[in-house]
Amino acid sequence: MRPTTITLLACSFALIAYAAPSLAQARAPDGARLLGTNPLAFLLERQPRLFVTPMGEILAGGRFAQRVDSRVTWPADTALPDLALHFIVSYTSGHESYRRSGVRIDLAHELGPTRLTGSATLASGAGAGPQQTITLTFGAIFPVLRFEVRTAWLRSATSQNSRHIGDDISIPAIPRPASKISGNYTDGELHALRNLDRISLGVTGGYRFGGEAWGSRRWLFGEAGVPAPVWNRLSIIIAGGVRPERVEFAQPGGRFAQFGLRLEIGSPRESVTLPPPVSPPGTNTAATTVVQLGLDHYLIRLYQPARSSVELKGDITDWEVVPLRRSMERDDLWETTVHKPAGYYHVNIRVDGGEWITPPGLVAVPDRFGGSTGILNLPTSQEVADAQS
Amino acid sequence: MRSRSRLRGTLRTISAVLLVILITGEAEAQDLRLRERLEPGTAATVIALMDSARTLELPTEPLVQKALEGESKGATGDAIVRAVRSLIHDLVTARKALGGEIGEGELLAAATVLHVGGTPGQLERLRLHRSHAALSAGLTGLAYLISRGVPAEQSTDLIVAMLNARLPGRAFATLQELVETDVRAGAPVTTAATAHVNALIRMGPSDRTSGGRRP
Numbered sequence: 001m002r003p004t005t006i007t008l009l010a011c012s013f014a015l016i017a018y019a020a021p022s023l024a025q026a027r028a029p030d031g032a033r034l035l036g037t038n039p040l041a042f043l044l045e046r047q048p049r050l051f052v053t054p055m056g057e058i059l060a061g062g063r064f065a066q067r068v069d070s071r072v073t074w075p076a077d078t079a080l081p082d083l084a085l086h087f088i089v090s091y092t093s094g095h096e097s098y099r100r101s102g103v104r105i106d107l108a109h110e111l112g113p114t115r116l117t118g119s120a121t122l123a124s125g126a127g128a129g130p131q132q133t134i135t136l137t138f139g140a141i142f143p144v145l146r147f148e149v150r151t152a153w154l155r156s157a158t159s160q161n162s163r164h165i166g167d168d169i170s171i172p173a174i175p176r177p178a179s180k181i182s183g184n185y186t187d188g189e190l191h192a193l194r195n196l197d198r199i200s201l202g203v204t205g206g207y208r209f210g211g212e213a214w215g216s217r218r219w220l221f222g223e224a225g226v227p228a229p230v231w232n233r234l235s236i237i238i239a240g241g242v243r244p245e246r247v248e249f250a251q252p253g254g255r256f257a258q259f260g261l262r263l264e265i266g267s268p269r270e271s272v273t274l275p276p277p278v279s280p281p282g283t284n285t286a287a288t289t290v291v292q293l294g295l296d297h298y299l300i301r302l303y304q305p306a307r308s309s310v311e312l313k314g315d316i317t318d319w320e321v322v323p324l325r326r327s328m329e330r331d332d333l334w335e336t337t338v339h340k341p342a343g344y345y346h347v348n349i350r351v352d353g354g355e356w357i358t359p360p361g362l363v364a365v366p367d368r369f370g371g372s373t374g375i376l377n378l379p380t381s382q383e384v385a386d387a388q389s
Numbered sequence: 390m391r392s393r394s395r396l397r398g399t400l401r402t403i404s405a406v407l408l409v410i411l412i413t414g415e416a417e418a419q420d421l422r423l424r425e426r427l428e429p430g431t432a433a434t435v436i437a438l439m440d441s442a443r444t445l446e447l448p449t450e451p452l453v454q455k456a457l458e459g460e461s462k463g464a465t466g467d468a469i470v471r472a473v474r475s476l477i478h479d480l481v482t483a484r485k486a487l488g489g490e491i492g493e494g495e496l497l498a499a500a501t502v503l504h505v506g507g508t509p510g511q512l513e514r515l516r517l518h519r520s521h522a523a524l525s526a527g528l529t530g531l532a533y534l535i536s537r538g539v540p541a542e543q544s545t546d547l548i549v550a551m552l553n554a555r556l557p558g559r560a561f562a563t564l565q566e567l568v569e570t571d572v573r574a575g576a577p578v579t580t581a582a583t584a585h586v587n588a589l590i591r592m593g594p595s596d597r598t599s600g601g602r603r604p
Contacts, residue, residue, distance in 0.1 A: 313461055314458075315451075315454040315458075318422060318454070318457055319454065319457040319458050319460065319461035320461070321461075342494075343493065343494040343525075344494040344495075344497050344498050344525060344529070346454070346458065356462070363529055363532060363533040363536070363565065364536065365501050365504065365505055365532055365536055366504060366505065366536075367458065367462070368455065368459075368471075368472035368475055368476065368504065369458070369459055369462050369464045369468060369472060371462060373458070375498075375501070375529055375532070377525070377526065377529060379558075380522075382522065383522075383557075383558050383559065
């Protein structure tokens with residue numbers, strides 16, 4: 001089967017999968033109607049967000065390369081939504097330059113404790129990389145681990161500008177003429193992810209088990225993301241180790257050390273909020289808000305000034321402790337996203353490692369264990385529409 | 390003709406198999422979470438209670454969540470089983486009071502009302518509003534008023550009045566906000582609740598922005 005056909009089939013499947021619930025909901029009572037009647041309209045009703053990531057890299061052999069990746073993403077959310085559309089533009093310079101642009105569609109579906117993901121990318125480029133690329137990725141996300149299988153089909157690709165002998169040894173680039181390489185490869189990758197306060201840490205190991213093997217077949221690298229102390233839209237990214245060659249965006253493989261900045265520009269997250277939050281007795285601050293980001297996708301935000309950590313557990317997390325991240329908009333807001341149907345949930349929070357308490361502003365009810373819990377209502381689209389009007 | 394009916398039969402069989410897979414798959418996923426997180430004896434008892442709940446056509450996910458909540462809060466196995474039993478009892482009572490055709494969210498909210506001190510008779514008074522989109526918010530509002538110390542019968546009067554006035558769901562959250570503001574300023578909770586409910590009803594369902602004038 002041709003790669004184009006596979007991609008078209010995947011996209012069609014995605015649209016059918018997401019249109020079906022929409023059609024079902026369209027027949028449902030008013031209170032259960034979706035914001036949009038089809039996935040495309042639903043996406044376009046959301047706000048986009050622009051990410052720009054300039055990177056500097058030191059590669060094996062002492063070479064230096066720079067790259068700038070940018071993408072416009074719908075919806076404007078950094079977490080994995082059920083459906084997302086990205087427009088990607090990247091530029092790599094160094095020994096040879098490569099420009100690439102394309103479109104990517106992401107799908108995700110909650111299945112018990114696992115989140116299944118799939119994405120399809122169509123891209124074209126000019127320079128020291130393939131002219132056309134189709135990439136299909138399927139994966140599963142667990143609380144700390146993410147597993148991914150990725151297959152890429154490339155046309156008119158030039159090989160990378162360094163060659164590898166064995167798994168870890170690279171020699172300086174030997175420029176090769178733009179040859180007509182039509183190849184493909186399949187990678188399996190396992191990522192371990194951990195957030196420590198505001199620092200995100202990740203380790204990725206993988207193996208190229210099918211198709212062309214440009215460079216190393218095995219890799220292992222680590223990366224860390226640290227928010228910049230001066231501006232919360234800016235993050236510092238540091239990575240290093242042995243990575244695979246990714247011909248589709250002219251990324252040389254082998255040993256590398258990388259330092260980069262990630263800049264997030266553009267619209268803020270949508271402010272489709274419920275009525276103003278309520279302060280509990282004894283406090284005088286606004287407290288807990290829920291923002292609907294998409295179908296069964298919500299942002300939960302707590303106002304907790306001068307705190308070093310805020311954690312949440314409840315029906316929405318299977319009562320597993322989830323650390324909240326500091327909002328990129330304000331240091332005193334803590335947030336997390338959840339993928340749950342609209343409805344009635346119980347939650348507790350813990351601030352700075354203290355006691356578990358009812359989140360400020362929520363109705364507190366006895367929890368049947370001698371404590372209390374807060375009632376969190378994730379609103380239906382209709383309730384959000386009412387609140388907006 | 391025969392091939393068409395054969396096709397129909399095959400489709401029916403496939404649908405039935407898929408349905409069974411879906412149901413058993415969900416039950417297995419629930420069981421797995423319990424077995425992973427609870428002591429074996431507690432998990433077995435909770436799973437047995439869930440089977441009973443299933444035969445009563447009650448939602449089982451809230452029971453799983455209650456058990457996981459107990460585990461995460463360090464409750465003993467006995468306490469977890471008691472909590473799940475008590476939740477089943479409240480769910481059954483709530484469904485009987487509100488009628489069978491009620492959503493899971495509303496049912497759970499109604500069970501909470503019972504748990505905080507409401508009675509089945511008070512829930513029955515909300516039965517007429519089963520199709521009201523704001524019922525879930527109304528039940529949460531009722532649980533709030535009762536747990537805040539407003540007498541249950543008077544709380545029910547206030548919530549029924551708001552539902553009769555066809556106020557939208559967020560009016561109940563607004564009520565909570567206004568009552569809390571007044572209580573912080575020193576007003577008695579029942580007085581504050583009564584005044585704000587009256588104000589919200591006077592403003593009617595068409596007002597969608599303000600939480601009501603101060604009485």
